[in-house]
């Protein structure tokens with residue numbers, strides 16, 4: 025395996041040979057991908073094969089991917105799907121990013137972009153079929169060469185085998201024959217449909233195995249190219265100062281002192297701030313500190329953490345919001361209930377805080393625009409760049425590099441706009457890299473939210489009614505009309521609407537409350553906030569009914585056998601009923617999102633002076649087939665750490681309209697020392713494939729809060745836990 | 754002007770003495786394997802070895818390390834052949850986004866050179882680096898495997 029993002033940005037010289045006619049074997053990427061998604065015809069599949077796979081005469085197999093690699097392992101897992109069906113030897117597989125073209129849109133999301141845990145869900149059936157069709161074409165080609173029936177041939181390890189005679193032909197040799205003028209392969213027929221059916225799972229050789237990540241070597245050798253690492257001929261580096269107060273803009277600036285400093289080429293206004301462009305980033309950064317900028321600051325600049333919570337509460341009090349879900353009559357059932365329990369849960373704004381701060385290189389000329397960037401939304405970026413530069417879309421080229429973390433942040437285009445503006449101003453390629461402080465202070469934040477949950481109980485403690493009101497800023501309003509209907513933001517209520525526990529009368533509402541803070545999706549999006557509320561509340565109800573939280577949940581999950589299964593498995597892993605010592609406790613929580621289900625058990629120990637240790641996490645996950653168990657396990661482990669980190673210390677506050685936190689000393693994240701041992705188990709399943717990028721984040725805050733309640737009797741309903749004096753050790 | 758000895762090679766660089774080593778490596782020498790994550794000694798993405806010790810290169814000026822032997826992530830694997838730690842990382846698919854891992858591998862190399870059989874507490878103390886993708890469980894597991902060899 026070699027890694028295209030590590031070594032070279034130029035496309036390798038690939039064979040391009042296009043045999044004429046429908047069903048022909050083609051052995052290189054076409055100059056342009058097919059115009060439409062393939063219909064189920066031989067010609068359409070042959071051109072799809074052609075768009076995804078190139079086979080070199082040396083046997084090298086280049087597989088395209090149309091999803092960005094930000095750590096989730098798709099540059100390994102997606103090629104595995106094709107390689108499995110193709111019968112390729114894994115060691116001969118190379119990966120390259122597909123060009124940004126409508127043809128390569130994800131089958132689930134319809135986007136050329138990487139989000140919503142959609143890479144495998146959109147690719148699993150389709151890419152296996154592409155691989156199987158390619159295998160069929162190779163077999164047909166070999167069969168023609170040997171003049172034998174295709175049914176007598178099979179493909180494995182990069183070779184087509186004629187089983188009765190034992191003859192074999194390597195894929196590379198088939199490619200070479202197809203290339204020869206008047207070669208023997210010009211007239212073969214597309215194989216029978218049976219030859220292109222995806223394999224039975226029992227025949228898998230690659231799928232389901234922990235193949236080492238394709239990007240592993242480049243990343244540990246320090247050779248992987250992130251946007252911050254791109255070096256282009258004639259390129260300059262830019263450091264940026266964004267308006268300190270949200271919504272502010274540059275009124276005027278004086279860069280005289282900066283321009284006199286060594287290496288400095290220019291100081292230019294860019295969208296949102298001022299960029300200093302210099303020969304090196306450090307020179308740009310030092311000079312930026314010398315630029316005198318006066319900012320036009322919006323009047324509504326006052327905004328702080330306490331004000332945010334009370335504003336959310338006020339809205340919850342006065343605004344009944346818009347209906348997101350109704351079943352039965354929750355209002356009447358609450359009035360009739362034997363007892364009503366009402367609780368309020370709140371989560372703060374969060375920064376994505378990707379390890380690589382925001383970065384993008386651009387070269388804008390009158391003829392075209394090139395962007396070198398780690399992006400989660402290539403088509404969105406291309407269209408933004410076309411609008412920004414006034415160039416036609418086909419003159420914008422997005423070169424996708426590795427993402428030093430995405431978590432949703434790298435779907436945004438703010439830094440790309442600055443890079444384009446800077447490049448246009450100095451007529452050179454410019455790499456913009458934000459400092460950590462700029463990154464943290466100018467995120468497009470995970471929205472704060474408040475949930476009010478009212479549960480009506482019967483005399484036996486059973487839940488007869490459930491009202492869940494969500495209040496907070498909207499990600500979709502004005503930005504994404506598809507996710508904004510009748511006053512309800514689909515992100516804001518996800519997980520609340522699908523609350524799995526059986527309740528006859530249930531209602532979910534959403535009331536929008538904006539703070540002028542830019543908000544966007546972050547790993548797990550609305551599920552993270554809403555499942556914190558539902559899984560905390562259900563735990564509270566169990567404890568107040570003096571029921572075991574596990575059994576209480578189980579009894580309400582009759583309609584959800586997948587959830588019961590992961591719940592039971594996680595409980596078994598944690599030895600749920602085994603007694604724990606004083607000051608220790610277990611908490612459990614469930615998540616059902618992106619086609620996967622997960623239950624997590626967290627074990628904590630309370631220590632003196634508000635300190636706790638998070639000792640163990642047990643996670644049971646069911647996501648249909650597991651393509652690569654090592655990568656899948658890593659995703660869930662990482663998401664668990666991400667979820668715990670946010671729950672323990674994650675918080676972005678504002679003072680006088682500016683972000684309080686600026687770097688890792690005040691935006692604290694989990695480090696290795698406080699990371700618990702984590703056991704992850706995937707349950708065998710014949711079900712459809714689920715997405716794994718985000719599910720693991722979702723149950724962690726409630727499982728942790730539930731564990732603390734079990735250990736100490738203290739119920740914490742506001743995140744982060746550090747607000748309550750809880751510190752992890 | 755600063756004279757730096759990096760991965761066995763001496764360089765005379767026309768940069769200010771107070772330039773952080775990190776930026777001398779990345780911008781003057783093109784060694785982009787060493788990463789910027791905070792610039793304030795808070796994350797470890799920029800870890801290198803100076804005189805055999807793990808140093809967070811954003812916190813030292815080139816003037817302070819002139820003439821001392823400096824090893825970066827690129828220098829850990831001459832000719833691109835992974836060393837034992839890098840190979841263990843590859844085999845177990847430890848990385849995710851991978852941005853933090855050059856720094857973490859340098860931290861672990863420093864740890865295991867001084868202490869081939871680290872305890873849990875030794876590992877936690879030697880790897881204070883931040884990994885936002887949360888690869889800590891796999892890092893810990895890979896170090897434990899290396900220590901058992």
Ligand code: FES
Pocket residue numbers: 788789790791792793794795796797798799800809810811812
């Ligand atoms: S960049 Fe040096 S410690 Fe973070």
Ligand code: FES
Pocket residue numbers: 095379428429848849850851852853854883884885886887888
């Ligand atoms: S692997 Fe992404 S920050 Fe560590």
